[in-house]
Amino acid sequence: MTREERDDAARISIARDRALARRMQRGDERAITEFCDEYLPKLYRYALRRLGNEHDVADLVQVVLTNAARRIETYRGEASLLTWLVQICRHEVAKHYAYRARRDTAFAVFDDDVLRAMVESLEAPPTDEPEASVRRSEVIAMVQVVLDQLPARHAEALELKYVHGFTSQEIATHMGIGDAATQSLLARARQAFREICSAAVLQADLLENES
Numbered sequence: 001m002t003r004e005e006r007d008d009a010a011r012i013s014i015a016r017d018r019a020l021a022r023r024m025q026r027g028d029e030r031a032i033t034e035f036c037d038e039y040l041p042k043l044y045r046y047a048l049r050r051l052g053n054e055h056d057v058a059d060l061v062q063v064v065l066t067n068a069a070r071r072i073e074t075y076r077g078e079a080s081l082l083t084w085l086v087q088i089c090r091h092e093v094a095k096h097y098a099y100r101a102r103r104d105t106a107f108a109v110f111d112d113d114v115l116r117a118m119v120e121s122l123e124a125p126p127t128d129e130p131e132a133s134v135r136r137s138e139v140i141a142m143v144q145v146v147l148d149q150l151p152a153r154h155a156e157a158l159e160l161k162y163v164h165g166f167t168s169q170e171i172a173t174h175m176g177i178g179d180a181a182t183q184s185l186l187a188r189a190r191q192a193f194r195e196i197c198s199a200a201v202l203q204a205d206l207l208e209n210e211s
Contacts, residue, residue, distance in 0.1 A: 010080075017081040024072045035081075036065055042082060043089050050093050050145055060096060064089045093145050094196075146196050154189035161186065 023031035043064055047057045068075075068088055075084055147155045153175070160166040160174060172182040 014077055014080055017075075018077040021072050021075045021077070021081065024069065032069060035069065039082065039085055040065060043085060046086060047089055047093060051096065056096065060092050061089070064092050067092075090145070090148060094149070146193055149196050150189065150192055153185065154192050157182070157185050157189045158193065 020031055020035060024035060040061060043061045044057060047060055047064075048054065051057050051060065064085065068085055075081065147158060150158070157171060157175070160171045161168075166174065168179060168182050168186070171186075172179050175182070175185075177185070
């Protein structure tokens, strides 16, 4: 498929999404059914990769679709409905982990030592102990959620170092920057990571206080 054909296909898809959104705003029950049938499985797969627990995923996807249907008038058609829904889903996943953070001392304080332990857990070897294995999976999932929200170069630097095991020199070569710039980038990326985690926990506190 040529670029022009891809662009045409994207325009047709977004036009279809806008039409579906308008029908939903008018209260068309068939449109709501089409909306759920089309996007529930896609959001389920997206959330499952980030949460792992099927029960949590089912509940979260229902929340995402319900909230999206209620706010469908805010969909402007600037991107696909799926892209819009993924943004809502990403927010709910982050909120899920923020609530977990408030109940779990392993996630409760996002100082530099905890941050380092969380991120470095990505390169730790799996364990045969079931509880430790589950915890490691939860930490990895939370790390991935936060990486999704970082600027692209910050996320790339952290993934190269902690997921792929690159040295600072290898990161510098891969990204085409000097060693000093690499150290600075990693420092800023770690700080941004910590701030997103802390903000998620604060938001969870505010939401709980409002409820």
